[in-house]
Amino acid sequence: MPKPSDTKQRILDVARELFTTQGVQRxxxxxxxxxxxxxxxxxxxxxxxxxELVRSILQPxxxxxxxxxxxxxxxxxxxxxxxxxxxxxxxxxHRAPVIMLLAEMPTLADLGLIDRVLGxxxxxxxxxxxxxxxxxxxxxxxxxxxxxxDVCMQFPDAPxxxxxxxxxxxxxxxxxx
Numbered sequence: 001m002p003k004p005s006d007t008k009q010r011i012l013d014v015a016r017e018l019f020t021t022q023g024v025q026r027x028x029x030x031x032x033x034x035x036x037x038x039x040x041x042x043x044x045x046x047x048x049x050x051x052e053l054v055r056s057i058l059q060p061x062x063x064x065x066x067x068x069x070x071x072x073x074x075x076x077x078x079x080x081x082x083x084x085x086x087x088x089x090x091x092x093x094h095r096a097p098v099i100m101l102l103a104e105m106p107t108l109a110d111l112g113l114i115d116r117v118l119g120x121x122x123x124x125x126x127x128x129x130x131x132x133x134x135x136x137x138x139x140x141x142x143x144x145x146x147x148x149x150d151v152c153m154q155f156p157d158a159p160x161x162x163x164x165x166x167x168x169x170x171x172x173x174x175x176x177x
Contacts, residue, residue, distance in 0.1 A: 024104045061097040084171045091152040144171035
């Protein structure tokens with residue numbers, strides 16, 4: 001994927017900041033243009049719509065998540081610990097866009113992005129528990145995977161290795177492993 005131009009990257013950075021602090025719906029494209037000191041038409045040159053801007057901000061998260069899952073599915077023999085550790089690393093690396101996803105669920109659901117992320121959990125559950133998990137196994141996986149995401153967001157200043165060890169242990173415990 002080509003690297004965005006400096007202006008495009010500045011727009012992405014400011015939009016990400018404003019979307020995270022004010023919300024996607026409460027941030028106008030004019031707000032973003034004003035913060036950057038550019039005109040709204042200049043912003044539209046790079047991003048023809050708010051939806052395109054939101055997708056561009058979330059695309060690295062979507063690409064990385066899909067790449068992680070495809071690699072694990074192709075491998076097929078990863079242990080629950082390896083899957084949980086990889087999912088922690090993914091969520092920790094993408095804390096800001098995951099926070100935006102959670103804060104803007106209705107808006108992002110309209111763009112079809114929430115279903116995609118929830119689909120990842122279903123795929124991970126199958127990798128961890130097998131193709132036909134019981135209700136208990138599925139519930140444990142939801143707690144483990146959702147809790148892992150929450151830990152990444154709740155403790156942004158914690159030392160990453162310490163947080164990783166604690167989160168992985170708790171997720172494995174939730175899975176009964």
